[in-house]
Amino acid sequence: MVTAPSVILRAGLFTNGTFMASSTRVTFPNKLLPYVLLAPQLAITAIFFYWPASQAIYQSVLREDPFGLSTQFVGLDNFRRVLGDPNYLNSLQVTLIFSVATALIAMALALLLAVMADKVIRGKGIYRTLMIWPYAVAPAIAGMLWLFLFNPSMGTLAYLVRSTGYNWDPLLNGDQAMVLIVSAAAWKQISYNFLFFVAGLQSIPKSLIEAAAIDGAGETKRFWTIVFPLLAPTTFFLLVVNTVYAFFDTFGIIHAVTGGGPGKATETLVYKVYNDGFVNLILGDSAAQSVILMIIVIGLTAIQFRYVERKVHYG
Amino acid sequence: MIQNNPIGRLIAHAILIIGILIVAFPIYYTFIASTQSLQEILRPPLSLLPGGHFWENYSAALFGGVGRIGGVGVDRLLFNTLVMALGIAIGKICISILSAYAIVFFRFPGRMIFFWLIFITLMLPVEVRILPTYKIMVDLGLIDTYTGLILPLMASATATLLFRQFFMTIPGELVEAARVDGAGPWRFFKDILLPLSKTNIAALFVILFIYGWTQYLWPLLMTNRNDMSTIVIGLRKMISFADADTEWHLVMVTCILAILPPVLVVVLMQRWFVRGLVETEK
Numbered sequence: 130m131v132t133a134p135s136v137i138l139r140a141g142l143f144t145n146g147t148f149m150a151s152s153t154r155v156t157f158p159n160k161l162l163p164y165v166l167l168a169p170q171l172a173i174t175a176i177f178f179y180w181p182a183s184q185a186i187y188q189s190v191l192r193e194d195p196f197g198l199s200t201q202f203v204g205l206d207n208f209r210r211v212l213g214d215p216n217y218l219n220s221l222q223v224t225l226i227f228s229v230a231t232a233l234i235a236m237a238l239a240l241l242l243a244v245m246a247d248k249v250i251r252g253k254g255i256y257r258t259l260m261i262w263p264y265a266v267a268p269a270i271a272g273m274l275w276l277f278l279f280n281p282s283m284g285t286l287a288y289l290v291r292s293t294g295y296n297w298d299p300l301l302n303g304d305q306a307m308v309l310i311v312s313a314a315a316w317k318q319i320s321y322n323f324l325f326f327v328a329g330l331q332s333i334p335k336s337l338i339e340a341a342a343i344d345g346a347g348e349t350k351r352f353w354t355i356v357f358p359l360l361a362p363t364t365f366f367l368l369v370v371n372t373v374y375a376f377f378d379t380f381g382i383i384h385a386v387t388g389g390g391p392g393k394a395t396e397t398l399v400y401k402v403y404n405d406g407f408v409n410l411i412l413g414d415s416a417a418q419s420v421i422l423m424i425i426v427i428g429l430t431a432i433q434f435r436y437v438e439r440k441v442h443y444g
Numbered sequence: 445m446i447q448n449n450p451i452g453r454l455i456a457h458a459i460l461i462i463g464i465l466i467v468a469f470p471i472y473y474t475f476i477a478s479t480q481s482l483q484e485i486l487r488p489p490l491s492l493l494p495g496g497h498f499w500e501n502y503s504a505a506l507f508g509g510v511g512r513i514g515g516v517g518v519d520r521l522l523f524n525t526l527v528m529a530l531g532i533a534i535g536k537i538c539i540s541i542l543s544a545y546a547i548v549f550f551r552f553p554g555r556m557i558f559f560w561l562i563f564i565t566l567m568l569p570v571e572v573r574i575l576p577t578y579k580i581m582v583d584l585g586l587i588d589t590y591t592g593l594i595l596p597l598m599a600s601a602t603a604t605l606l607f608r609q610f611f612m613t614i615p616g617e618l619v620e621a622a623r624v625d626g627a628g629p630w631r632f633f634k635d636i637l638l639p640l641s642k643t644n645i646a647a648l649f650v651i652l653f654i655y656g657w658t659q660y661l662w663p664l665l666m667t668n669r670n671d672m673s674t675i676v677i678g679l680r681k682m683i684s685f686a687d688a689d690t691e692w693h694l695v696m697v698t699c700i701l702a703i704l705p706p707v708l709v710v711v712l713m714q715r716w717f718v719r720g721l722v723e724t725e726k
Contacts, residue, residue, distance in 0.1 A: 155616035156551050157629045166546035167558055169539040173599035177577060178565045184576030242463040245456040252457070258711060259464045261718070265706035266471070267658035267676045270699060273683065274470035277477065277699075283692065285473070285489040319467060321721075328722040348452070377571045381660030385680050399571045403661070406575040415575055422572040430567055 182423070188416035207417035216393060217401065217418070224397040227311060228375035235315040236367055239322030240360075244352070246323075247330045257327070264320045268313075269381030275313040276386050299387075303394025306387045310395055313386065314379045322367050329363035330356070369433045376425070398422060471703065478502075478696035485692045497693065505697040518698055521675040524590075526705070528663070528674060529656035531594035533649050536603050541641065544607035545633060549619065559608075566601045570662055578665050588672045593663060597656070603648055610644050611637070647720020650713045657706045675702040 192203045211217050246256050263271070278286045281298045290297040299305040333356060341351045357364075380399050383389060389396035389404060396404070402422065406415030477485050480495035505518050546552075547559050570577065577596065586592030614637070622632045663674040673681070679702055682695050710717055 155619040155623070156549050157619075157623075157632075159550060159629055160552065162629060163546035163550035163552045163555070166542040166550075170543040170562060170599055170604065171558065173539070173595060174562060174565055176580065177596040177599060178568050178573075179561075181573040181576035181580055182568045184579070185573050188576065238463070242460060245459045245463075248456040249453055249460065256460050256464065257718075258714060260467060261714065262707045262710055263467055263471075265654050265658075265710040266703055267660060267706075269658075269660045269676050269680060270702055271470075273679065273699060274474055277474055277696070278470060283486050288489050316467070316470065319463075324718060324722055377569055380571065381658075381676070384660070384664070385683075402571065403574060407578075407665070412575065419572045419574065423567065426569060426572060427567050 185416050185419045185423070188412060189420045191416075192413045203413070207413040208421070211414050211417045211421070216396075219393055220396045220398055220401045223307075223393070223395060224376065227307065227314070227379075227395070227397060228372050230307075230311045231314040231318065231375040231379070232368060232371035234311065235318035235371055236322050236364070238315070239319045240326050240364075242319070243323050243326030243330055244356075246327055257324075260323050261320045263317050266317060267381060268317055268379055269385040271317040272310065272313045272382035272386040275309055275316070279309055301391055303391055306391060306395050310379070310382050310386055313382050314375060318371060318374060322371070325363055325367055326360070329360050333359045366433075369429060373426075373429055376429075398425075474696050474699050478693065478700050480693060480696075482691060482693045485696070501693050501697045505694050505701070516670045516673065516678070518675070518678075518701060520671055521673060521678040522701060522705075524593075524672060525657055525674040525676070525702075527590055528593045528659070529653050529706075531590065532597050532656035532659075533652035535594060535598040536600065536652050537645055537648055539598060540603035541607050541645075544604050544611055545637065547604075548608055548611040549629070549632075562601045562604055564601075565599070570597075574661070574665065581666060586666075588667055588669045590672075592666045593672075593674075597659065597662060603652070606644065606648060607641070610641065614640065643716065643719065646713065646716040650709055650717040651720050653709055654706050 189207055190202060190204055191200050192206065193200045242260065246253060246260075249256070266274070276284070278284045279290075279297070279299060281287050281291065281300065287297055296302075297305060299309040337355055337359075338351055341355055346354065376397070377399055379397070380403065383395055383397060383400050384403075387395040389400050398418065399422065402415055402418045405411045405418065473490070476492065476494055477490060478501055479498040480490065481497050484490065484495060543558075543562065547555060581587055581592050581596070584592075586595070618636060619632065622636055627635070658676070659674070660676055663677050667673045667677065670678070670681070675698070679695065679698050682698065683690060
């Protein structure tokens with residue numbers, strides 16, 4: 130599963146130019162031992178990664194009836210049907226809105242808080258401790274917490290909203306359901322982004338900021354002309370991480386809070402793969418959707434490799 | 445030095461405190477709710493101070509004797525989740541430190557091919573291969589087993605890449621010195637490499653423990669029996685808005701119990717966690 134940490138490690142891959150290091154290293158001469166050491170990981174990888182992934186690709190060009198009685202080769206028909214399906218296009222749109230909103234809100238709030246934390250002198254450690262723990266909350270539970278607050282029958286905040294006369298019911302209104310899951314998803318991700326922005330801010334040389342201050346640049350100007358551009362690598366990195374998070378890791382939020390509904394207002398791509406495969410048992414379509422998702426992951430990974438390690442602020 | 449602006453700093457503190465209130469509020473609210481009776485919860489608005497039913501609710505959830513979630517107690521669910529999180533964290537660290545060791549400290553035919561085979565799995569998250577993986581698990585008879593919950597999540601390139609990256613920074617002289625002193629590969633691994641990797645292992649452990657504890661899609665697919673479920677899935681099964689019988693006060697308690705262990709791990713191991721998260725990236 131794509132998790133946030135996995136992406137970080139990916140980003141660290143090319144550091145020190147060691148990715149394709151030459152073989153000048155001192156090594157041990159054993160011939161058999163390295164294969165034994167590699168065996169457990171390779172076995173698990175083959176059984177649980179390569180075999181199912183190739184099955185997904187294979188099934189994506191087959192049409193099978195739900196009982197598995199007959200199968201026929203249909204070429205790219207599944208893809209054509211999936212991409213022409215208004216429900217699929219709807220879930221693509223839902224995913225895009227959800228991801229962009231989640232990433233923007235989570236990053237903007239985290240950046241604001243990180244800049245503030247960089248300013249204060251006392252209490253830095255306490256603020257950090259109090260800020261990081263939602264990282265440990267499972268996405269599904271984050272969704273439930275927000276549902277407790279905002280569900281119309283017993284949530285206190287829902288009660289307050291409704292008492293102003295606003296008709297708040299995320300279980301019936303699609304837009305409100307979207308607001309709810311975006312809030313929960315963004316809330317959970319703030320702590321993660323906060324840590325990275327704090328680290329990014331610390332690595333900006335103070336002399337640059339002081340020089341600008343001497344030249345008479347005010348605080349706001351210093352932020353937008355010096356700090357923000359120098360943070361660009363962190364920001365870009367987090368943008369990719371948050372997009373991956375919103376695409377894949379938020380399945381739990383959607384499954385626990387809205388179940389893709391009301392209607393199909395919060396049905397994201399991953400939720401639809403699950404729903405078509407396990408609930409509706411349309412295997413060919415589900416497999417085709419899996420392959421499309423695979424292509425999206427490869428795309429995101431490629432973007433990350435291409436740009437993250439290039440220091441964005443120079444280019 | 446930039447002029448020290450006390451008002452600016454005051455504003456910064458104020459914004460941080462508001463931020464922390466937003467971050468903490470949903471969890472605080474749930475905690476409050478977990479100390480109220482069912483009737484109080486169902487009659488919003490809830491008071492913002494803990495109610496008087498703390499012991500009553502928590503002991504009912506933990507030792508109530510009545511299986512809350514399809515005949516299974518919270519303790520069983522917590523135990524399952526703990527086994528899963530520990531299994532994934534420890535298993536992943538073990539197999540990836542071994543394979544990284546092989547790739548960095550040995551030269552053998554196919555080395556780069558194996559490296560790429562592991563590396564490419566980054567692009568195959570569970571979500572994109574749900575159905576076929578599920579089929580394999582059924583064929584292998586791993587549904588409703590700890591092996592089924594743990595093993596497929598154990599292999600991933602991330603930990604291997606982290607260890608590989610770290611091993612690359614170990615000077616060759618160290619290997620040479622060890623070899624001159626007659627240390628074999630096992631000796632070198634045990635007495636030099638492992639002690640040097642301690643911080644990395646700790647950092648990775650925190651991240652992977654959280655990863656394992658917060659899994660959702662995989663346990664949802666892998667478990668049919670309620671007594672093999674994880675706490676997050678169990679919680680999801682407890683909640684029903686259509687059903688008037690949902691015991692919300694116990695749901696809140698379960699929620700707090702599900703959040704507590706990973707939060708404790710993050711807060712208590714904060715130093716390693718932050719290091720693992722942020723500094724490996726540099």
